[in-house]
Amino acid sequence: MHTLTNQIRPAIVSLLALTLITGLIYPLAVTMIAQAAFPHQANGSLIVVGGQVRGSALIGQPFDDPKYFWGRPSATSPTAYNAAASAGANDGPLSPALAEAVQARIDALRAADPQASGPYPVDLVTASASGLDPQISPAAAAFQVRRVAAARGLSEEQVRQLVAQYTEGRTLGVLGEPRVNVLALNLALDALQ
Amino acid sequence: MTANGWLQIVVYMVVLLALSMPLGRYMARVYAGRATFLAFVERPLYRLFGEGASAEQGWRQYALAMLLFSGLGMLVVYALQRLQAALPLNPAGLAAVAPDSAFNTAASFATNTNWQGYSGEATMSYLSQMLGLSVQNFVSAASGMAVVAALIRGIARRTTATIGNFWVDLTRTTLYILLPLSLLLALALVSQGVVQTFGPYVDAPMLQATTGVDGGPVTAQVLPMGPAASQVAIKQLGTNGGGFFNVNSAHPFENPTPLSNFLELLAILLIPAALCTTFGALVGDARQGRALLAAMLIVFVPLLVVGVAQEQAGTPQLAAQGVDLAASDAQPGGNMEGKELRFGVVGSAMWAAATTAASNGSVNSMHDSYTPLGGLVPMFLMLLGEVIFGGVGSGLYGMLAFAIIAVFIAGLMVGRTPEYLGKKIEAFEMKMAALVILIPCAVVLGGAALAVATPWGRGALYDPGVGYTSIYNPGAHGFSEVLYAFASMGNNNGSAFAGLGANNPFYNVVGGLVMLIARFWLMLPVLAVAGSLAAKKAVPVGPGTLPTHTPLFVALLIGVVIIVGVLAFVPALALGPIVES
Numbered sequence: 001m002h003t004l005t006n007q008i009r010p011a012i013v014s015l016l017a018l019t020l021i022t023g024l025i026y027p028l029a030v031t032m033i034a035q036a037a038f039p040h041q042a043n044g045s046l047i048v049v050g051g052q053v054r055g056s057a058l059i060g061q062p063f064d065d066p067k068y069f070w071g072r073p074s075a076t077s078p079t080a081y082n083a084a085a086s087a088g089a090n091d092g093p094l095s096p097a098l099a100e101a102v103q104a105r106i107d108a109l110r111a112a113d114p115q116a117s118g119p120y121p122v123d124l125v126t127a128s129a130s131g132l133d134p135q136i137s138p139a140a141a142a143f144q145v146r147r148v149a150a151a152r153g154l155s156e157e158q159v160r161q162l163v164a165q166y167t168e169g170r171t172l173g174v175l176g177e178p179r180v181n182v183l184a185l186n187l188a189l190d191a192l193q
Numbered sequence: 194m195t196a197n198g199w200l201q202i203v204v205y206m207v208v209l210l211a212l213s214m215p216l217g218r219y220m221a222r223v224y225a226g227r228a229t230f231l232a233f234v235e236r237p238l239y240r241l242f243g244e245g246a247s248a249e250q251g252w253r254q255y256a257l258a259m260l261l262f263s264g265l266g267m268l269v270v271y272a273l274q275r276l277q278a279a280l281p282l283n284p285a286g287l288a289a290v291a292p293d294s295a296f297n298t299a300a301s302f303a304t305n306t307n308w309q310g311y312s313g314e315a316t317m318s319y320l321s322q323m324l325g326l327s328v329q330n331f332v333s334a335a336s337g338m339a340v341v342a343a344l345i346r347g348i349a350r351r352t353t354a355t356i357g358n359f360w361v362d363l364t365r366t367t368l369y370i371l372l373p374l375s376l377l378l379a380l381a382l383v384s385q386g387v388v389q390t391f392g393p394y395v396d397a398p399m400l401q402a403t404t405g406v407d408g409g410p411v412t413a414q415v416l417p418m419g420p421a422a423s424q425v426a427i428k429q430l431g432t433n434g435g436g437f438f439n440v441n442s443a444h445p446f447e448n449p450t451p452l453s454n455f456l457e458l459l460a461i462l463l464i465p466a467a468l469c470t471t472f473g474a475l476v477g478d479a480r481q482g483r484a485l486l487a488a489m490l491i492v493f494v495p496l497l498v499v500g501v502a503q504e505q506a507g508t509p510q511l512a513a514q515g516v517d518l519a520a521s522d523a524q525p526g527g528n529m530e531g532k533e534l535r536f537g538v539v540g541s542a543m544w545a546a547a548t549t550a551a552s553n554g555s556v557n558s559m560h561d562s563y564t565p566l567g568g569l570v571p572m573f574l575m576l577l578g579e580v581i582f583g584g585v586g587s588g589l590y591g592m593l594a595f596a597i598i599a600v601f602i603a604g605l606m607v608g609r610t611p612e613y614l615g616k617k618i619e620a621f622e623m624k625m626a627a628l629v630i631l632i633p634c635a636v637v638l639g640g641a642a643l644a645v646a647t648p649w650g651r652g653a654l655y656d657p658g659v660g661y662t663s664i665y666n667p668g669a670h671g672f673s674e675v676l677y678a679f680a681s682m683g684n685n686n687g688s689a690f691a692g693l694g695a696n697n698p699f700y701n702v703v704g705g706l707v708m709l710i711a712r713f714w715l716m717l718p719v720l721a722v723a724g725s726l727a728a729k730k731a732v733p734v735g736p737g738t739l740p741t742h743t744p745l746f747v748a749l750l751i752g753v754v755i756i757v758g759v760l761a762f763v764p765a766l767a768l769g770p771i772v773e774s
Binding site: 003007011022034035042043052060089090103118128133136171172 | 242245257258262266269323330360363367385389390391403405406416424427440446451452508511514516517518525533536540541557558559561562
């Protein structure tokens with residue numbers, strides 16, 4: 001018993017002290033430094049146009065108008081790109097549910113642009129993990145250039161140049177994937193006209 | 194697999210190994226008491242602990258201290274959840290968590306598992322998150338690292354009764370290792386776009402309105418905020434894995450860029466890899482640490498490559514629908530279902546391998562949507578007992594138990610008393626090492642068997658009298674999900690397959706007990722071995738000594754790990770995933 005009572009005090013004191021250090025001081029210190037050094041990123045990388053918040057550069061938005069580029073299919077509920085409830089579809093790779101969903105997305109792409117034909121870029125017809133993916137591949141953007149140009153009365157070349165302007169390569173040439181930010185591109189399209 | 198895929202794997206492994214070595218040597222200085230620049234914080238703490246509380250302890254005292262600390266921590270997490278409705282920092286007015294769920298969560302976070310049976314942000318108040326769960330992210334990791342430090346001392350010391358002091362190891366691990374690394378990583382992540390604010394959620398108008406379920410227009414998005422970066426950093430470094438947002442590290446606010454993905458991926462394996470170097474430094478023979486690291490890498494890297502290659506290949510079903518699966522500089526190709534574009538197939542499949550190898554459990558893609566063979570990689574890594582890197586501390590002490598078994602088997606072959614690093618391995622050490630290896634198998638298989646054998650585990654799909662559904666998918670797939678859940682809890686991993694309703698009294702209570710047994714019933718035999726080895730004198734190296742730093746020993750060790758893992762789980766796998774495919 002003697003050894004047990006000897007250990008109770010350090011157990012209580014260490015838990016209290018480490019709670020104070022890791023549960024309060026640490027997150028507060030990170031917040032203070034982050035807010036001072038990286039205020040834009042720490043507060044959600046918001047896109048502000050004319051003093052008004054237009055969304056976040058990191059969170060995708062739903063688009064199905066032919067004049068906009070469309071992002072990755074989103075499985076959030078109750079509506080797509082619900083930023084308050086991130087979710088993936090969790091469909092198995094061989095499940096009929098996935099095959100049906102992919103077919104529906106292909107049909108939607110063809111309905112918006114009857115001239116569209118396969119092959120379809122994979123990221124444009126499969127759901128993202130978060131349901132909030134802000135980016136598409138350059139191939140998925142190129143696939144949509146004709147539709148967007150026609151809907152806006154722009155030349156395909158004009159739209160293609162804008163896509164190129166908003167295309168980011170792999171980080172340091174190695175990491176991740178080349179990508180196009182859909183919301184930023186669509187805002188730029190609107191600003192063009 | 195693409196050239197860029199190979200390049201990303203090579204860059205990752207090179208940077209991981211390059212960083213783990215200096216960190217491992219630094220951690221050896223911390224556990225040897227030679228790093229002292231934070232003494233001004235440490236000394237007052239030790240005084241508060243009481244007289245003699247920071248003196249050397251025998252293994253029983255060390256174990257008692259560890260159990261008391263973990264028990265008290267668990268009690269606090271439980272109490273915070275039960276009382277959160279009456280406590281401050283609960284702006285959403287969340288009610289008290291149900292007793293069974295609160296028990297499960299307390300056990301989960303105190304055991305470094307971070308299985309999340311509850312439904313995310315809708316359950317925990319800010320206070321429960323900060324003072325309960327976040328604190329356990331640090332201290333459960335620190336407890337695991339303390340125990341492995343004690344085991345290493347037991348191996349390195351000669352004819353002594355003590356193996357260090359738990360309170361000192363706990364404090365030093367937190368202050369010298371986990372806090373500085375977390376601070377650096379958190380700030381790097383914020384620079385990439387991980388949110389870190391106590392401000393309110395942001396309403397942003399959407400460029401194009403969409404139609405809501407009620408038929409009316411939805412014109413704005415609610416952007417969630419919070420102090421995410423500080424929690425994401427320790428969740429990765431401490432092999433915890435519990436996410437800040439619902440989809441964990443797939444969420445753009447938790448993991449916004451390829452660079453943040455690379456840093457978080459490094460953080461998953463950094464400390465488990467570095468501990469191998471620490472081991473070599475503390476036993477005075479760097480080759481011993483390199484041998485263990487080599488064994489881990491030889492199992493890990495091929496599985497990593499297989500996982501990436503399988504996901505990159507995608508499925509013929511998608512290709513048949515007219516989808517372009519070919520990778521190029523214009524698109525990632527492959528199986529992109531449930532993956533984020535910025536990570537692509539490579540950054541996602543590498544993560545899946547690392548997070549299950551390290552008992553981390555965080556995800557940046559949806560494992561349920563992986564190709565059959567790509568999805569087998571995470572399952573296989575988990576069932577190997579979380580010793581291929583494994584949890585911080587727990588992975589290395591598990592691997593050292595396998596090393597003891599390996600020298601014992603080698604000793605049997607040549608008829609000599611086995612020894613490891615100059616210490617005779619006798620019946621007591623073997624019994625304890627066998628416990629360390631067999632208990633996770635027993636609780637995983639026992640838990641899964643109990644679940645499918647009782648109405649409360651099978652749920653309303655099979656027994657309509659039960660008030661809840663737990664198994665949603667009948668047949669082999671349902672069994673796979675039960676097996677995955679218990680494999681995850683019984684190896685303190687915490688990752689989950691969707692499709693199993695686990696937030697009910699049966700899974701909460703049985704799962705909580707499984708996590709507690711798998712954590713503490715392993716730590717006790719590990720500390721007993723530490724105490725027993727510390728008391729022994731060193732035997733000189735002779736011609737019959739099996740060197741434990743050679744390729745031969747590495748091969749033997751890998752063989753033992755794989756044979757035990759495969760033998761224990763093949764019958765159960767045959768009933769689940771194998772029938773399914």
